Amino acid sequence: MPVKRDTYTPESLLTVAVRVFNERGYDGTSMEHLSRAAGISKSSIYHHVRGKEELLRRAISRALDGLFGILEEPGAVRGRAVDRLEHVVRRTAEVLMDELPYVTLLLRVRGNTDTELWAMARRREFDQQVTRLLRQAAAEGDLRGDVDARLATRLLFGMINSLVEWYRPERGDTAGGSGGPGRSSRDEVAEAVVRTAFAGLRTAPD
Amino acid sequence: MPVKRDTYTPESLLTVAVRVFNERGYDGTSMEHLSRAAGISKSSIYHHVRGKEELLRRAISRALDGLFGILEEPGAVRGRAVDRLEHVVRRTAEVLMDELPYVTLLLRVRGNTDTELWAMARRREFDQQVTRLLRQAAAEGDLRGDVDARLATRLLFGMINSLVEWYRPERGDTAGGSGGPGRSSRDEVAEAVVRTAFAGLRTAPD
Numbered sequence: 001m002p003v004k005r006d007t008y009t010p011e012s013l014l015t016v017a018v019r020v021f022n023e024r025g026y027d028g029t030s031m032e033h034l035s036r037a038a039g040i041s042k043s044s045i046y047h048h049v050r051g052k053e054e055l056l057r058r059a060i061s062r063a064l065d066g067l068f069g070i071l072e073e074p075g076a077v078r079g080r081a082v083d084r085l086e087h088v089v090r091r092t093a094e095v096l097m098d099e100l101p102y103v104t105l106l107l108r109v110r111g112n113t114d115t116e117l118w119a120m121a122r123r124r125e126f127d128q129q130v131t132r133l134l135r136q137a138a139a140e141g142d143l144r145g146d147v148d149a150r151l152a153t154r155l156l157f158g159m160i161n162s163l164v165e166w167y168r169p170e171r172g173d174t175a176g177g178s179g180g181p182g183r184s185s186r187d188e189v190a191e192a193v194v195r196t197a198f199a200g201l202r203t204a205p206d
Numbered sequence: 207m208p209v210k211r212d213t214y215t216p217e218s219l220l221t222v223a224v225r226v227f228n229e230r231g232y233d234g235t236s237m238e239h240l241s242r243a244a245g246i247s248k249s250s251i252y253h254h255v256r257g258k259e260e261l262l263r264r265a266i267s268r269a270l271d272g273l274f275g276i277l278e279e280p281g282a283v284r285g286r287a288v289d290r291l292e293h294v295v296r297r298t299a300e301v302l303m304d305e306l307p308y309v310t311l312l313l314r315v316r317g318n319t320d321t322e323l324w325a326m327a328r329r330r331e332f333d334q335q336v337t338r339l340l341r342q343a344a345a346e347g348d349l350r351g352d353v354d355a356r357l358a359t360r361l362l363f364g365m366i367n368s369l370v371e372w373y374r375p376e377r378g379d380t381a382g383g384s385g386g387p388g389r390s391s392r393d394e395v396a397e398a399v400v401r402t403a404f405a406g407l408r409t410a411p412d
Contacts, residue, residue: 082408134407143407147398151390154372155365155402162364184357192353196361200406201340201349202288 006044010058013038013048017055018101026056026105027112053115060109060119063102066095067126082142085133086194093160093190097167104164127153156197163189212250216264219244219254223261224307232262232311233318259321266315266325269308272301273332288348291339292400299366299396303373310370333359362403369395 008016020029020037031052035042049055070076075087096103106123109116131153137143143152170185184192214222222244226235237258241248255261276282281293302309312329315322337359343349349358376391390398 142409144401144405144409147401147407148390148394151395151398152402152407154368155398156407158368158371159361159365162360162368165364166360184354188354189357192357192361195350195353196358196403196406198406198408199350200402200404201353201358201362202404203348203350204410 006040006047008038008040008044008048010048013045014055014058014062015101017052018059018105021056021059022101022104022108026052026109026116053113056105056109056113057115057118059102059105060115063099063106064119064122064126066099066102067092068122070095071126071129080142081133081137081140082198085130085137085143086198088130088133089156089160089197090190090194093163093193094186096160096163097169097186097189100164100167100169107161107164127157130156159197160193212246212253214244214246214250214254216254219251220261220264220268221307223258224265224311227262227265228307228310228314232258232315232322259319262311262315262319263321263324265308265311266321269305269312270325270328270332272305272308273298274328276301277332277335286348287339287342287346288404291336291343291349292404294336294339295362295366295403296396296400299369299399300392302366302369303375303392303395306370306373306375313367313370333363336362365403366399 016038017034020033024033029052031042031045034052034055035045038045049058070088070091073087073091076084076091078084106119109119111117111120131149134143134149134152134156138145138149167189168183170183223235223240226239226243230239235258237248237251240251240258240261244251255264276294276297279293279297281297282290284290312325315325317323317326337355340349340355340358344351344355373395374389376389
């Protein structure tokens with residue numbers, strides 16, 4: 001087997017690992033698969049990390065850091081609950097698009113290892129914080145009271161999380177543009193999520 | 207191996223097969239798995255169907271018949287486009303909940319066989335019919351013009367399709383009720399989807 005010089009950093013190795021995890025599923029990925037995809041030997045990989053679960057933990061941490069970071073942004077801690085909620089919804093869509101492979105992995109973990117169980121628990125925590133914000137906004141009279149807060153949270157995340165199924169980042173040559181015919185840009189998508197979720201698709205009655 | 211008498215009909219065998227397909231993934235399911243889950247021999251299964259792809263085709267057909275049936279209902283063919291769209295959205299959520307395992311399977315096919323490719327093509331057709339309805343409703347001035355119709359369709363289906371991740375049918379003893387603490391009933395969920403998508407979560411400004 002021709003030996004490729006190991007020019008990886010823990011960061012660039014992670015990029016390769018996340019791609020393989022998303023393609024084959026975490027359970028279906030072996031160190032052999034990672035070694036082949038990276039083009040370096042297994043022992044070179046072990047030089048960087050203890051094993052595939054460490055790569056998973058690092059990847060999931062990156063997604064979770066992005067998501068939980070939102071909750072500490074000024075827009076999420078100051079102002080009326082409904083505006084904070086709107087900020088969180090827009091930023092969650094943006095973080096999902098900016099960190100697409102990492103959040104995709106987070107949304108797909110199954111719970112077969114400690115790291116996956118931890119990921120699922122943290123995801124639930126994030127959802128619960130959003131539900132709390134929703135309840136507060138409803139109590140302040142800014143959100144409709146006839147949709148249960150937990151149910152609304154699920155529908156919100158259903159809409160946002162579906163982006164991992166179809167959103168593909170713009171190519172460099174169309175950055176800032178619409179991403180080509182039939183393609184929506186990151187900002188357009190985030191704006192559409194916020195409008196649909198908060199104002200609804202129907203025009204206001206006369 | 208103790209032989210269990212084959213009391214299956216094509217219909218009841220399908221129920222078992224769809225459960226196994228959803229648990230293991232269609233690709234990961236062998237005739238051996240189906241035989242073990244059904245408790246009958248492989249040759250007994252071959253008595254009912256030609257193979258696992260026929261079971262997949264039947265299951266997918268059931269989901270698609272339910273979905274395309276909506277488009278022929280009176281509420282989907284008469285009236286203003288926005289009302290027809292609302293009907294289709296509500297009924298799609300309902301059919302998804304009523305035919306949960308079948309629609310779950312439809313949403314998860316990957317496109318590795320002719321049957322899967324056909325399923326994906328039919329799903330796209332359904333989505334396109336909804337996009338057309340959305341465009342018409344926007345042209346009639348009933349839907350906001352500042353969210354692209356294809357993007358809106360994707361967000362709508364993102365919200366509706368997410369039900370397969372968390373909606374679980376009510377138990378018999380709470381039929382018609384709220385499905386127990388923290389559980390939402392089928393009708394409550396369908397109503398929440400329609401309200402969120404069309405009117406938005408925010409209360410109308412004074």
